[in-house]
Amino acid sequence: FKINLTCYLFVQKMWTFLQIFCLALISCVVKGRQDGAPMEACLTLHPGHSGQPQQYTPLPFDLLVDNPEPEVDDKLKLTIRGKSPEDKIAGFLVQAREKCETPIGKFDVQNSKIAKTIDCPGGVENTATHVNPNLKDEVNLTWVPPSGYKGHMSFFVTVAKDKDTFWVARTTETVWYY
Structure with a gap:
């Protein structure tokens, strides 16, 4: 039984390449999204975590709005934080919406190490999301209403504890601008 050395080395190199490729592919799948929600999430606010189902249990995070009855042009601060010390935030996606429709207003990101804005259909900087999957105790976001806005809105928030739990x-409670 004779083995062609050239063919043998070629097959070994291909096998090594295939193993490295598969490991790289698996690591991409395991890591998930590290730089925020994808643009496809603009409508549904679903993070698209490899077909994982969302949680229907009570939200273990507080969604706190600093002023439930602001005046025209007042900015709002939204705070997301765990209800217990174990509840950390790995990812988030936030929009302000009027009657469940398209996002309104824009976010003014104060800490670019935690959040960034994306432009979803209908506006600019109208959605806030995380910039990395590092666990956070609390997220604070500043929202700017459209100029002269009068009406009611709520923040729609998607929160992830990890890739599989979101x-x-x-x-939030409805906020009324008078």
């Missing part, structure tokens, strides 16, 4: 489009 809650989609949970809402």
